[in-house]
Structures are given as C-alpha cells and as structure tokens.
Amino acid sequence: MSFNSFGKIFNITTFGESHGEGIGCIIDGVPAGLKIDKDFIQSELDRRKPGKSKYETGRKEEDEVKILSGVFEGISTGTPIGLFIKNTNQKSKDYENIKDIFRPAHADFTYFHKYGLRDYRGGGRSSARETAARVASGAIAKILLKEIGIKVLSGIYAIADIKANEIDFSYAKTNIIYSLDKKIQEKQLKLIEQCKKEHDSVGGVALVKIKKSPIGLGEPIYYKLDGILAEAMMGINGVKGVEIGDGIKASEKKGTYNNDEIDKNGFLSNHSGGILGGISNGEDINIKVYFKPTPSIFKPQKTINKNNENAICELKGRHDPCIAIRGSIVAEAMAAIVMADMLLLNMGRRLDNIKKIYNG
Secondary structure (H helix, E strand, C coil): CCCCEECCCCEEEEEECCCCCEEEEEEECCCCCCECCHHHHHHHHHHHCCCCCCCCCCCCCCCCEEEEECEECCEECCCCEEEEEECCCCCHHHHHHHCCECCCCCCHHHHHHHHCCCCCCCCHHHCHHHHHHHHHHHHHHHHHHHCCCCEEEEEEEEECCEECCCCCHHHHCCCCCCECCCCCHHHHHHHHHHHHHCCCCCCEEEEEEEECCCCCCCECCCECHHHHHHHHHHCCCCEEEEEECCHHHHHHCCHHHHCCCEECCEECCCCCCCEECCEECCCCEEEEEEECCCCCCCCCEEEEECCCCEEEECCCCCCCCCCHHHHHHHHHHHHHHHHHHHHHHHCCCCHHHHHHHHHC
C-alpha cells in the first residue's frame, strides 16, 4: 500500500526529499478541458516559498514549477498532471554534526526505528519541504473550484497567545506573516523576532475559510467532510490540533446556544462551521489549525544517539522561527484539495444530476 497519496478521485501523490534533487507531485482525476494557469500555480508557490523575510528560514528557494505531463496547450488532458520543483539551495553540511543523534521533537527518532535508517539532511521525507508539492497540487484544485465559485482563504489567527480580534482575509494577503488583524500584527511580529533572537521558536494558529461551498459535499459515514478536512490538516508538518466551527468551545456551551437555528432565509448562526452530519450545509466552512513551535531551535538540548547513549543536540542551519506562517498556505492548499475531491465525488450521487450531465 502507498501512504504518499491523498484523495479518492482528485488524488495527489507527492515525492522527493528536503536535500534530494527536488520534490514533485502527480495529480490524478483532474477533468479534461480545465484551463491550467501556470502563473497562478507559481504565485501560490511564491506565497509558501522560504526566505522572503527575516521571519522565515534563510533557505532561499525559487520553487520554480515545471509541468511534466497532463497539460497540452494550457488545457488539462484528463491524464495525470505531473509537477516538479527543483531543490537549488541545500546546505547538507549543516547536518553533519547530527547524523548519529536524534533532534528533539523531530521525526528522526521515529523514522529511524520504523525504517532502520534515516536521511539526516533536514529530515529527508519528513521535512516540511515536501509541502511545496501540496501547495502546487492545491493550486490545481483551486483552478477547478473557481469554475463553480468556491473560494479558499487563510491567514494567521494567533501567534502564541496573541489572537486576532478582527478577521480580515484581504489584509492577510498584504503583510509578511499573513496576520488577519492589523491591530495586533506588530505585537505578533515582535514576539517572533524576540524568539528568533533568543534562538527559540513560537507556535501559532492558522484560520482557513471556505466560501460558497454548495450544500451536499461529504461522504458519510467514513468519508465525512469534516473528518477528511481534519485528516488533511493533521497531515501537515507540525500541526497538533484542528477545530471546525466553534470546535472545543462547543463542548463548553448549551445546546440552546450551539444549535444553528434556521428560517426561510437560511441559518441564523454558524457554530457548526458549515458542516452538519459530515456534509456541507452551504454556510462558510471555518477551520482553525494549531501549529507547534518549530522544533529546530538553536539551543543545546538533551537527546540520545543511535546507540542509546546520552548526547547533546546543537543545531546549525536555517529554520523558521514560526512554522505557522508558511504553514497557513499549506493548510489552505489542503482544504482546496479536499473540496475538489468532495466535489468530484458528489457528482454521481443523484440520478437527476447524472441525467443533466449526459443529456444536456
């Protein structure tokens, strides 16, 4: 079995390592006849790419995407779309001193014990470098979703305990950390900078909003929309929690508050986050994604080596002081991939819709 793939119909398979030749993806299930905008794919990768500011890793990658297959004269052919992104700025020597030890809070320990070996250069396959392929796949999903008006947005809701009071996705597009609230952005920036100066890191929360979702997306019982969205988010490097709608707060409320009442004009509130019974209800889908602090910090830490002997981990290299910033773009991409898959899965659920497709 392969566990490097995601999705039922709109299916992505990613490949590559942090310090290998490059990374890429195969996207299967894209309908023929879709206009593929390469510039848009590149613009999405540019949002995620490293090295844009002092608030991110110093590794500078252009992340230039190359379309290998599945597109002819700018149009999808209905066959698998292959995308490739070359690695150009690896510094493998930065990892020589940790090749025999396990970095705390990384996947080094578990990968080594699962496979009996590991690529110590940046974590190999476990590196967040792989997420560029997900963003490229998400760009293709967004192109598909645009055909029916679904929009997927994201931004930074919180850095540590500095939380947004106002949500402005338009503003999030204009600032370097994608903050949703201009009134607290400066505080968030200062905290990230302080952590970086102290050779430490900080966690954060991304907010993803899916707008104009049609009613009916989601496949009960074991492929519910909220369940797969949560799975998609938890599969992103560094994510430790996901909330949909009111999330944890719902457990603190009474039903009289939490229930979304309905009248002839629609829902009167949206505590459910746009999903009922695992199926979209037409309201905005709201997802909070919780990222842990970057585990790569530049302070001596206790660990062990491959021989189970005590050791000290002292990292070199270039790392994000807050992975939530670029992680928010990955979360947005994964949400788009889920929605594209659910949209295609839903096409054959009603006989009248099938007749419309085949009888015009």
